[in-house]
Amino acid sequence: MLTSIRAELIKQTRRPANWLLLAIAAVLTLTFAYAIPYAGLSSGPSGAPGSGRGLPSMLPEAFVGNALGGVPIFVGALALVFGVLVAGSEYGFQTWKTVLAQRPSRFTAYGSKLAVVAIANLIGVLTLFAAAAGGSAAVAALEGAPMNWPSAGDIVLGMGVGWLVMTMWGACGALLGIAFRSVALPIGLGLVWMLAIQNLLASIAAPALEFVGELQKVLPGPNTGALAAAMGAASETPGVDALVGSGHATIVVAGYLVAFCALGGWLMHRRDIL
Amino acid sequence: MTNSAVAVAVDGLRVIRGGREVLRSVSFDVPRGSVTGLLGPSGCGKTTLMRAIVGVQIVAGGTVTVLGQPAGDPLLRDKIGYATQNAAVYADLTVTECLTYFASVLRVDDPAADARRVIADVDLTDHAGKLVGNLSGGQRGRASLAVALLGTPELLVLDEPTVGLDPVLRDDLWTLFHRIAERGTTLLVSSHVMDEAARCDRLLLMREGVLLADDTPEGLRAHTEQSDLEQAFLRLVRESEAAA
Ligand SMILES: Nc1ncnc2c1ncn2[C@@H]1O[C@H](COP(=O)(O)OP(=O)(O)OP(=O)(O)O)[C@@H](O)[C@H]1O
Ligand SMILES: [Mg+2]
Numbered sequence: 001m002l003t004s005i006r007a008e009l010i011k012q013t014r015r016p017a018n019w020l021l022l023a024i025a026a027v028l029t030l031t032f033a034y035a036i037p038y039a040g041l042s043s044g045p046s047g048a049p050g051s052g053r054g055l056p057s058m059l060p061e062a063f064v065g066n067a068l069g070g071v072p073i074f075v076g077a078l079a080l081v082f083g084v085l086v087a088g089s090e091y092g093f094q095t096w097k098t099v100l101a102q103r104p105s106r107f108t109a110y111g112s113k114l115a116v117v118a119i120a121n122l123i124g125v126l127t128l129f130a131a132a133a134g135g136s137a138a139v140a141a142l143e144g145a146p147m148n149w150p151s152a153g154d155i156v157l158g159m160g161v162g163w164l165v166m167t168m169w170g171a172c173g174a175l176l177g178i179a180f181r182s183v184a185l186p187i188g189l190g191l192v193w194m195l196a197i198q199n200l201l202a203s204i205a206a207p208a209l210e211f212v213g214e215l216q217k218v219l220p221g222p223n224t225g226a227l228a229a230a231m232g233a234a235s236e237t238p239g240v241d242a243l244v245g246s247g248h249a250t251i252v253v254a255g256y257l258v259a260f261c262a263l264g265g266w267l268m269h270r271r272d273i274l
Numbered sequence: 275m276t277n278s279a280v281a282v283a284v285d286g287l288r289v290i291r292g293g294r295e296v297l298r299s300v301s302f303d304v305p306r307g308s309v310t311g312l313l314g315p316s317g318c319g320k321t322t323l324m325r326a327i328v329g330v331q332i333v334a335g336g337t338v339t340v341l342g343q344p345a346g347d348p349l350l351r352d353k354i355g356y357a358t359q360n361a362a363v364y365a366d367l368t369v370t371e372c373l374t375y376f377a378s379v380l381r382v383d384d385p386a387a388d389a390r391r392v393i394a395d396v397d398l399t400d401h402a403g404k405l406v407g408n409l410s411g412g413q414r415g416r417a418s419l420a421v422a423l424l425g426t427p428e429l430l431v432l433d434e435p436t437v438g439l440d441p442v443l444r445d446d447l448w449t450l451f452h453r454i455a456e457r458g459t460t461l462l463v464s465s466h467v468m469d470e471a472a473r474c475d476r477l478l479l480m481r482e483g484v485l486l487a488d489d490t491p492e493g494l495r496a497h498t499e500q501s502d503l504e505q506a507f508l509r510l511v512r513e514s515e516a517a518a
Binding site: 003004006007008010011014015016017089093094095097098099104105109 | 330348351356358360361362363364365366367368371374375376378379381385418421
């Protein structure tokens with residue numbers, strides 16, 4: 001198993017697409033958490049979302065929330081794309097059969113995929129935190145504001161939350177990749193769900209229909225938003241909303257993570273993939 | 275069943291695919307350390323038979339025993355190398371990265387060295403640093419073939435490994451197959467080119483899911499009184515049609 005995980009990890013590091021995803025996540029986080037609000041700060045409210053936020057939200061003290069601001073929407077979506085690529089590309093290249101016909105068992109092969117998703121998202125969350133820390137330090141330096149950092153405990157807790165949410169979406173992507181045995185359709189459907197349907201549910205359906213409002217409390221997206229909100233992400237960020245408590249949200253998100261992993265494993269085990 | 279002189283024993287194998295019986299009671303033995311050719315026209319069931327031997331095909335009846343174990347047994351996993359008819363390699367990795375990955379999951383001692391060895395075996399050393407997606411069709415096929423050669427498989431099942439290659443490369447590969455067989459490895463190689471049949475130790479001729487012949491090239495020539503294997507095969511087809 002360890003050999004398989006290492007081999008899988010090395011393989012993924014050789015793929016330019018994965019580094020691109022990581023770079024996009026970091027750049028988008030910096031843009032929306034620092035660059036745009038900072039530009040808005042100096043040029044007066046421009047009406048762009050997030051541009052009306054004050055200086056305190058950009059200082060090092062608040063960087064954990066800023067690092068997690070994009071996690072419910074675009075960072076989660078990128079994690080989902082990554083999960084689809086990790087599992088689904090094996091179908092596109094017809095390599096599952098090369099891997100499985102002779103070598104590791106299906107359990108080992110699938111397990112190493114999940115392990116790589118988890119490890120890669122850890123790298124991803126560390127990158128986001130490093131980027132946000134750098135962004136907030138830059139703002140503090142430019143404005144001559146004090147550099148007060150959050151406690152190590154808060155930082156680690158924030159990283160844990162980010163990792164949990166991203167790994168949950170990554171496992172969701174892997175499940176979709178396996179279910180559709182491809183890359184394009186699962187990415188498309190996953191993004192439609194995350195970026196369109198989730199927002200429509202939250203902004204149109206939930207206020208109008210009570211049962212949708214209740215449903216929101218057990219769907220993955222709103223729970224990830226609640227986790228980000230609990231960690232201090234700005235509540236005007238799309239997808240960030242303290243709809244439920246952080247304990248409830250943690251349990252739901254972890255539940256989805258386990259369910260996605262189990263369902264993907266069951267499909268791998270049961271179906272003829274060749 | 276543990277006959278050490280026999281690498282693959284197929285007995286009364288029946289396979290149904292897409293509602294049709296594509297293998298109808300096929301029986302034969304493949305001796306160890308030989309190069310056995312599996313020949314027949316397109317759609318006759320060569321790939322299906324190979325899948326059954328590798329253990330990835332649901333069978334409707336009969337038995338397939340590979341190296342003393344039932345086909346598909348986990349014990350066989352690192353003893354069989356299987357190159358599928360379509361190239362099955364990562365297009366977004368280089369040849370070296372791709373083979374090193376497969377060598378690592380196979381858990382050979384030195385994955386990088388083993389990858390270099392098989393890349394040289396299939397004559398891709400000059401292209402080792404290229405992305406698989408940028409290789410020509412024949413080169414990609416050889417990269418896929420190289421995966422099957424990794425480690426020390428006791429049985430190599432190669433599905434049309436020489437298709438789309440020029441005569442010189444085809445000749446090189448057949449020389450390689452015999453070199454591998456000399457080390458005691460058993461090879462089962464499919465083709466629908468009859469001129470490759472002459473390079474096999476034994477021949478299995480199939481047509482429409484039925485085994486027409488299981489013989490050496492010389493035996494086949496003698497039996498059909500044809501010096502040309504292509505003619506010999508046509509003769510067998512006629513005989514089987516007349517008998518039906
Ligand atoms: N996935 C499938 N579902 C249903 N029928 C199939 C499937 N794959 C192959 N068949 C049928 O099984 C028969 C044997 O196919 P097979 O692939 O074994 O032929 P082959 O001898 O390898 O042909 P070729 O030389 O063209 O590769 C064919 O009639 C084919 O139509
Ligand atoms: Mg075939």
